[in-house]
Amino acid sequence: GESVGLHLPTLSVQEGDNSIINCAYSNSASDYFIWYKQESGKGPQFIIDIRSNMDKRQGQRVTVLLNKTVKHLSLQIAATQPGDSAVYFCAENQAGTALIFGKGTTLSVSS
Amino acid sequence: DTGVSQDPRHKITKRGQNVTFRCDPISEHNRLYWYRQTLGQGPEFLTYFQNEAQLEKSRLLSDRFSAERPKGSFSTLEIQRTEQGDSAMYLCASSLEQNEKLFFGSGTQLSVL
Numbered sequence: 001g002e003s004v005g006l007h008l009p010t011l012s013v014q015e016g017d018n019s020i021i022n023c024a025y026s027n028s029a030s031d032y033f034i035w036y037k038q039e040s041g042k043g044p045q046f047i048i049d050i051r052s053n054m055d056k057r058q059g060q061r062v063t064v065l066l067n068k069t070v071k072h073l074s075l076q077i078a079a080t081q082p083g084d085s086a087v088y089f090c091a092e093n094q095a096g097t098a099l100i101f102g103k104g105t106t107l108s109v110s111s
Numbered sequence: 112d113t114g115v116s117q118d119p120r121h122k123i124t125k126r127g128q129n130v131t132f133r134c135d136p137i138s139e140h141n142r143l144y145w146y147r148q149t150l151g152q153g154p155e156f157l158t159y160f161q162n163e164a165q166l167e168k169s170r171l172l173s174d175r176f177s178a179e180r181p182k183g184s185f186s187t188l189e190i191q192r193t194e195q196g197d198s199a200m201y202l203c204a205s206s207l208e209q210n211e212k213l214f215f216g217s218g219t220q221l222s223v224l
Binding site for chain 1: 115144146151152153154155156159167202204210212213214215216217218
């Protein structure tokens with residue numbers, strides 16, 4: 001079926017550490033993946049995306065890795081800051097449909 | 112501000128009343144989406160439009176839910192005969208084309224008493 005899940009509901013890290021948030025997807029036909037960050041009371045904010053013809057993409061302090069063999073997606077945040085504290089969602093899109101979201105991982109950064 | 116705009120930000124209503132929410136997408140975006148989000152969950156897709164055409168509505172939660180985008184610009188989401196289970200955050204998003212990133216508004220928080 002079309003479902004996107006995250007391995008851990010919460011992740012706690014120290015400021016300055018690197019964070020890794022994981023996501024497993026089940027639809028092998030999905031060809032576009034996005035990571036969103038959501039702060040309390042706000043809508044999801046785009047972080048980074050990747051298409052299925054790639055296995056890695058880097059942004060500013062963030063890297064997304066895609067492993068199509070095991071249908072796994074991860075978000076790496078370098079030098080995590082208190083402002084990174086939020087709920088992170090992965091979402092998948094099969095061509096012609098809408099984005100389907102997972103349940104989210106709450107990242108807590110302590111200083 | 113040229114982002115996605117939603118109105119109102121908060122709505123409190125009594126069970127059985129009708130409510131309507133408005134979404135103004137980013138102006139050049141052809142696609143407009145409605146999602147619902149309950150506490151602790153990811154956004155749940157409801158429906159979307161390509162310009163004024165509603166391309167997917169089978170995921171609207173019941174026949175009490177309807178959406179329009181009459182001129183291909185702003186959209187409205189209406190819930191008739193609200194129930195307490197309708198209490199949630201209703202999010203609107205827009206994108207330039209299919210299979211592109213969505214930009215979300217801040218949502219309308221609905222509370223049904």
